[in-house]
Amino acid sequence: MIVLRTPKGWTGPAEVDGLPVEGTWRAHQVPLSAVRDNPEHLRLLEEWLRSYRPRELFDEDGAPRPDVLACVPDGSRRLGSTPHANGGLLVRELPLPPLERYAVPVDKPGATLHEPTRVLGDLLENVMRATADRRDFRLVGPDETASNRLQAVYAASGKAWQAGTLDVDEHLDRHGRVMEILSEHTCQGWLEGYLLTGRHGLFSCYEAFVHIVDSMVNQHIKWLRVTRRLPWRAPIASLNYLLTSHVWRQDHNGFSHQDPGFVDHVLNKSPEVVRVYLPPDANTLLSVADHALRSKDYVNVIVAGKQPCFDWLTMEQARAHCARGAGVWDWAGTESGEREPDVVLAAAGDVPTQEVLAAAQLLRNHLPELAVRVVNVVDIARLLPSGEHPHGMTDFEYDGLFTPDKPVVFAYHGYPWLIHRLAYRRTGHRHLHVRGYKEIGTTTTPFDMVVRNDLDRYRLVMDVIDRVPGLAVRAAAVRQEMEDIRLRHHAYIREHGVDLPEVADWSWDG
Amino acid sequence: MIVLRTPKGWTGPAEVDGLPVEGTWRAHQVPLSAVRDNPEHLRLLEEWLRSYRPRELFDEDGAPRPDVLACVPDGSRRLGSTPHANGGLLVRELPLPPLERYAVPVDKPGATLHEPTRVLGDLLENVMRATADRRDFRLVGPDETASNRLQAVYAASGKAWQAGTLDVDEHLDRHGRVMEILSEHTCQGWLEGYLLTGRHGLFSCYEAFVHIVDSMVNQHIKWLRVTRRLPWRAPIASLNYLLTSHVWRQDHNGFSHQDPGFVDHVLNKSPEVVRVYLPPDANTLLSVADHALRSKDYVNVIVAGKQPCFDWLTMEQARAHCARGAGVWDWAGTESGEREPDVVLAAAGDVPTQEVLAAAQLLRNHLPELAVRVVNVVDIARLLPSGEHPHGMTDFEYDGLFTPDKPVVFAYHGYPWLIHRLAYRRTGHRHLHVRGYKEIGTTTTPFDMVVRNDLDRYRLVMDVIDRVPGLAVRAAAVRQEMEDIRLRHHAYIREHGVDLPEVADWSWDG
Numbered sequence A, B: 001m002i003v004l005r006t007p008k009g010w011t012g013p014a015e016v017d018g019l020p021v022e023g024t025w026r027a028h029q030v031p032l033s034a035v036r037d038n039p040e041h042l043r044l045l046e047e048w049l050r051s052y053r054p055r056e057l058f059d060e061d062g063a064p065r066p067d068v069l070a071c072v073p074d075g076s077r078r079l080g081s082t083p084h085a086n087g088g089l090l091v092r093e094l095p096l097p098p099l100e101r102y103a104v105p106v107d108k109p110g111a112t113l114h115e116p117t118r119v120l121g122d123l124l125e126n127v128m129r130a131t132a133d134r135r136d137f138r139l140v141g142p143d144e145t146a147s148n149r150l151q152a153v154y155a156a157s158g159k160a161w162q163a164g165t166l167d168v169d170e171h172l173d174r175h176g177r178v179m180e181i182l183s184e185h186t187c188q189g190w191l192e193g194y195l196l197t198g199r200h201g202l203f204s205c206y207e208a209f210v211h212i213v214d215s216m217v218n219q220h221i222k223w224l225r226v227t228r229r230l231p232w233r234a235p236i237a238s239l240n241y242l243l244t245s246h247v248w249r250q251d252h253n254g255f256s257h258q259d260p261g262f263v264d265h266v267l268n269k270s271p272e273v274v275r276v277y278l279p280p281d282a283n284t285l286l287s288v289a290d291h292a293l294r295s296k297d298y299v300n301v302i303v304a305g306k307q308p309c310f311d312w313l314t315m316e317q318a319r320a321h322c323a324r325g326a327g328v329w330d331w332a333g334t335e336s337g338e339r340e341p342d343v344v345l346a347a348a349g350d351v352p353t354q355e356v357l358a359a360a361q362l363l364r365n366h367l368p369e370l371a372v373r374v375v376n377v378v379d380i381a382r383l384l385p386s387g388e389h390p391h392g393m394t395d396f397e398y399d400g401l402f403t404p405d406k407p408v409v410f411a412y413h414g415y416p417w418l419i420h421r422l423a424y425r426r427t428g429h430r431h432l433h434v435r436g437y438k439e440i441g442t443t444t445t446p447f448d449m450v451v452r453n454d455l456d457r458y459r460l461v462m463d464v465i466d467r468v469p470g471l472a473v474r475a476a477a478v479r480q481e482m483e484d485i486r487l488r489h490h491a492y493i494r495e496h497g498v499d500l501p502e503v504a505d506w507s508w509d510g
Helices: A039-050 A116-130 A151-155 A184-196 A208-227 A262-267 A282-294 A315-324 A350-366 A395-402 A417-423 A446-452 A457-467 A476-496 B039-050 B116-130 B151-155 B184-196 B208-227 B262-267 B282-294 B315-324 B350-366 B395-402 B417-423 B446-452 B457-467 B476-496
Strands: A137-141 A178-180 A200-206 A239-244 A274-277 A299-303 A326-328 A343-348 A372-377 A408-412 A432-435 B137-141 B178-180 B200-206 B239-244 B274-277 B299-303 B326-328 B343-348 B372-377 B408-412 B432-435
Touching: A116 A137, A116 A151, A116 A239, A116 A282, A137 A184, A184 A200, A184 A208, A184 A239, A200 A208, A200 A282, A208 A239, A208 A262, A208 A299, A208 B208, A239 A282, A262 A274, A262 A299, A262 A417, A262 B262, A274 A282, A282 A299, A282 A315, A315 A326, A326 A395, A343 A350, A343 A457, A350 A372, A350 A408, A350 A457, A350 A476, A408 A417, A408 A457, A417 A432, A417 B417, A432 A457, A446 A476, A457 A476, B116 B137, B116 B151, B116 B239, B116 B282, B137 B184, B184 B200, B184 B208, B184 B239, B200 B208, B200 B282, B208 B239, B208 B262, B208 B299, B239 B282, B262 B274, B262 B299, B262 B417, B274 B282, B282 B299, B282 B315, B315 B326, B326 B395, B343 B350, B343 B457, B350 B372, B350 B408, B350 B457, B350 B476, B408 B417, B408 B457, B417 B432, B432 B457, B446 B476, B457 B476
Parallel strands: A137 A178, A137 A200, A200 A239, A239 A299, A274 A299, A343 A372, A343 A408, A408 A432, B137 B178, B137 B200, B200 B239, B239 B299, B274 B299, B343 B372, B343 B408, B408 B432
Antiparallel strands: A326 A372, B326 B372
């Protein structure tokens, strides 16, 4: 490495208007600010530019002279052709195993529970192992990989650690490809550099604290948007985020750890680059992660919980659901197929999905004549118009799925306004009612978090009663019952410190 | 200062399940994870808790014993009563001068130009001078204060600088209260600490790079939301941001410096804490800054340009306009008052305001029979429903201002989707059409930035023609003319490197 230190503004005007410029702070701005009106400034500018002796560098037509061009490298030493500057030339497909090997078995929906990120950890262990020789896959994170339930990877690679070790230390490895450091900035910088040099990776992060790299990911997205338009720039592996330890399950950490807004931030950026996925269970997480790890030139944001979550879909169903990005879960609704549904219950995210299914079950029991459609959204950009995002649905698709005129009660993982921002152009938008995180709640029980933010199953049933024409009067007793349970919940958690048994022990009864 | 270093998990179980815990990484998580089922874990927990000898600390009713309570300080030495921990007890009102002293004279709208932040700089110089003895006001920023046109403050206080100086240095002062450091994180940390200890300040920042502190401001907003509910917690001065060098005028920096999304980020947070202002000219900036500097317990975000900007309002008009937050500029429209307007042209932000006024003028000339209402929005939260934000308009107000059924063409400073996210509940939402920054453009002419993002006057006129019923056919020639000018613009800037004379030399002809 050669370090060349030069005065700031070197070779520029030494002095302007009697004040020193070269080598001073004044060289940081435009050194000659009045060229248009001040002949002395114009003279200094001419002198400065002539000092480069352009006649020696360019011919009469303004083209560089042959001896100048002779310095320019050719072939693979050109900037656009050397893998040192164009890392995409080095990218190899990541060896990903068949997902079926890691899928959780699902005989019927909602009968078993798994921690989705733990299931993903098994897949990542395989990827880590399969790249042991190639050494082109790394997992970075500001948190403990084990705390996010991805610890299976340690069987294939330890944590990078160059300093001394103690007897009690575990999983430390001088050549480890799991990189933990409590600095989101460092993780982001590491991974960006790693991707830009033609390799692959995944950044796992507490959802709330990924905002720390908002500004860094901006620049990466802007870079990708521009370089995607350069034909010589070879695609690089996508920047993949796994946001876990999310807003709904901060049972010990509380308000300071609750912020689902990274999705909002990213979705303001170039649609050709950004992708956001909210898999509702373990198998959909596998499918989404598989897709993200195979993709190029994207920023993929995956939001998935680490807490036990019901398994809703078989691997085959999960693949189909993720491929379509949003779809009807007919087994969860009460549509007969003979007429249009009376209401659509939609969910995006693992906790909202559970609440929507519990609400669907309550509606089935209390209002069995109501035709309820249950829709699940994995790929949130599907809600955008097709002209606004490559994944956006056409109006035909959207109107068919959500109806143009029936109430839609949408339970969303993050700030509810995002769904309106995505869907405001749709025909049925005025019938869309969204529940989500409203910056309320702190250290409390899991169910109390959803109650406080009006995302709970009982509130969703009340929303349906409030919005389906004709139900308000007829179902007033049901509505009252829902309200009563919420009050009972309020009293119960204060006395027992845990959720109502009917909530804590709830399961899908399909 | 006393530094006490203890083993991690000190006094907890030394060993659990045969593995060392105290003094190791294992003490970071729950050390006894199976208390419910494992009698040995339960025994260890009991032993651990008994080691604190609770019987010596608490009486039979569980209350602390008198000798324990004797250690608790009383009076002003209590945590909530000492100004060391409750800095709000120390806050004094900031001495702010009459704004009229700094206001720019406006005989008629749009006849003169000023750099709004430079005008604000004169006001800040006065504040800096008036606090010279009290020393409780600071200006922090990652950029050059002079580059953001606030350099007048140097006449009252230099830049804080403790190290050596050179002959060429200017405005450096060991006791300076202007604090420049190219680290948004440090600026934010400095200012938060300063406010929490009972003092005042302003953070001036490039708009795009304030995202660097997204996560920090989250925590400050959360802290304010919680402490506002604590009766003993005295209010502190608001955290005030001046976002300048904004998205529309990055003539030299380009795409990497363009991101107006901080407003979106902040507006997801607790409505009782966050306030966002987009003053359209110098006098409105003075009024908004005056309000922000007097306020308590808020996070105020002010977005204002540093480039020459038309002066639209007198100081008196500016005060009234900022107090109402959004209002009709009747001098700019063509409403007769005898019938409802055919279309509303709305703007939020300095550049959008200029484009809307230019569009209003084009409409007046080309389609004089059209009744155009011009609305300007300073306080963006006014668009929210009154139940969602303390500044939100009632539906009566909103419908009166924007009409329930006429097309609204809204030119917004930032990402256009934000306006939909704020106004989606309004009666006339389906008639609302928003233009804003779409993540397009880079180093180019000022007008080309607005053209590329479809925010320019010609595009706005086309939007009006497209949306007012009956105009499409009748005004086809006008629409074509607008399209032609945009094409001419495209060719002209490539040839001349500057904007069309009719754009560069445009002024309001009221």
